[in-house]
Amino acid sequence: MRTLTSTRSYVAASDLEAVLKGIASEGGLFVDPDLDLLSVNVDGLINKDSFGIASVILGTLLSGFEEPESLVRKAYSNKFSCGDVITPVVPLTDGISVLELFHGPTSAFKDVALSLLPLLMSQAREKIDPDKEIVILTATSGDTGKAALEGFKNVTGIRILVFYPEEGVSEIQKKQMVSQQGDNVGVCAVRGNFDDCQTAVKEAFIKLQDSDQLCGVSLSSANSINIGRLVPQVFYYYSSYVQLVSQKRIKQGDLIDFVVPTGNFGDILAGYYAKMLGLPIGKLVCASNSNNVLTDFFAKGVYDTHRPFIMTSSPSMDILVSSNLERLLYYAFCGNRERVAECMNRLKKEGRYTVPANDLKELKKDFAAYFCDELQTREQIRKTYKEYGYLIDPHTAVGMFAAEKYMNENMNQRHTVVLSTASPYKFTSAELDALGLASTGSPFDDMRLLNECTGAKIPEQLLGLETAEDRFRDVINREELVSYAIDFVKKGGSGS
Ligand SMILES: *Cc1c(COP(=O)(O)O)cnc(C)c1O
Numbered sequence: 001m002r003t004l005t006s007t008r009s010y011v012a013a014s015d016l017e018a019v020l021k022g023i024a025s026e027g028g029l030f031v032d033p034d035l036d037l038l039s040v041n042v043d044g045l046i047n048k049d050s051f052g053i054a055s056v057i058l059g060t061l062l063s064g065f066e067e068p069e070s071l072v073r074k075a076y077s078n079k080f081s082c083g084d085v086i087t088p089v090v091p092l093t094d095g096i097s098v099l100e101l102f103h104g105p106t107s108a109f110k111d112v113a114l115s116l117l118p119l120l121m122s123q124a125r126e127k128i129d130p131d132k133e134i135v136i137l138t139a140t141s142g143d144t145g146k147a148a149l150e151g152f153k154n155v156t157g158i159r160i161l162v163f164y165p166e167e168g169v170s171e172i173q174k175k176q177m178v179s180q181q182g183d184n185v186g187v188c189a190v191r192g193n194f195d196d197c198q199t200a201v202k203e204a205f206i207k208l209q210d211s212d213q214l215c216g217v218s219l220s221s222a223n224s225i226n227i228g229r230l231v232p233q234v235f236y237y238y239s240s241y242v243q244l245v246s247q248k249r250i251k252q253g254d255l256i257d258f259v260v261p262t263g264n265f266g267d268i269l270a271g272y273y274a275k276m277l278g279l280p281i282g283k284l285v286c287a288s289n290s291n292n293v294l295t296d297f298f299a300k301g302v303y304d305t306h307r308p309f310i311m312t313s314s315p316s317m318d319i320l321v322s323s324n325l326e327r328l329l330y331y332a333f334c335g336n337r338e339r340v341a342e343c344m345n346r347l348k349k350e351g352r353y354t355v356p357a358n359d360l361k362e363l364k365k366d367f368a369a370y371f372c373d374e375l376q377t378r379e380q381i382r383k384t385y386k387e388y389g390y391l392i393d394p395h396t397a398v399g400m401f402a403a404e405k406y407m408n409e410n411m412n413q414r415h416t417v418v419l420s421t422a423s424p425y426k427f428t429s430a431e432l433d434a435l436g437l438a439s440t441g442s443p444f445d446d447m448r449l450l451n452e453c454t455g456a457k458i459p460e461q462l463l464g465l466e467t468a469e470d471r472f473r474d475v476i477n478r479e480e481l482v483s484y485a486i487d488f489v490k491k492g493g494s495g496s
Pocket of ligand 1: 108109110143144224261262263264265266267268316317395421422
């Protein structure tokens, strides 16, 4: 078992409790204060497959969970459409490879974490409070909701209710959610945009937390600040290294760089964990879209949310408060919780905080940061397809742009891996636009058009949506969300 503490105080929890709770009682995030004492030597993983590597990482970082290998097998077997390597590395040039993270059931990288989190939560529930049912409430701007629904579907003792903004998810994303299978799931549209929806869900959480209307059920969330979502992501940094060695593109011991399309800072933080555990990583390059709050942070040491929120073609990275950065601050401040708490208080009160120059200098040894605007994103999709015949989604394009810029500026000799976080077929209109093709008006005809023009394979589960039946049709006003959630809790079983 690992004992974790909050980033902001000495509130402690076992790894099992931390996964169940999600967040510490004073609002801090759970971290392992002894992370620097742990290590995973990649040399010992060279002959292992995805399951073997993932279970070593899980068994090291969350050792309180029993039978990590069987959890991992259950999470990933037959769910990822690419055989035994669930996150394949594809060579692009001599110096750049792409780590494809989108072969899971919902075609986004969040599947890797959200396939395992429900099993972790389930085991923690069995051990800590087996009689208590858990209801997951989640607001989604698209990718999280569907990946969470797929992960939690038919998990015993846990039900999940997802709210999405009626305006603000793509047609494909909506169809993915309203056709969701499973007896323990509910999906409901909320009138308004994502902010309205998220605020209403947060309010519902606070109202319901200790309410007797919950009938003994406990509430939890599937968002990316849960340590049980972070840990599963460490695995694919190791896996990509092992693959590059076996492809003979690097030698054992070589340093490599990773470029990560970033929103909430969860994915790239998992890379930082891998580096702390001893994986030979040179730099972690943080790639942002026009919401470039992190680029400015790494340039100036000032995290400042006073800026317009820009809707982009890479919506999963349209974020101004990157929650997981708090964990990086904890490690950068050498575990000084008062300093983390001080930054988070300032962020809450003033919308900004500053990190001293010497800390920033240390951070820059591990991180570089670049951003890519909308025009550059489109151009990058077009260029990458034209030069290499390889179709990337808008989030990955942001990463690819950052990778090229970083490599040019630093005359980089190290092998660079760009994380590819979604299938281009989730964002067909942006793709067609980038390639100079006109949309047909139907998302499924658009998929076929994109396929005819590029030859890139359409993920079966996305094409299958065309004939999938809608199960969830409810649309509510945000004021109705609390009573809708209570009804779901009381009903038990399906929310349809
Ligand atoms: C969530 C998401 C990201 C951002 O990941 P973070 O862990 O939030 O930084 C990038 N790309 C896609 C497609 C996503 O769904």
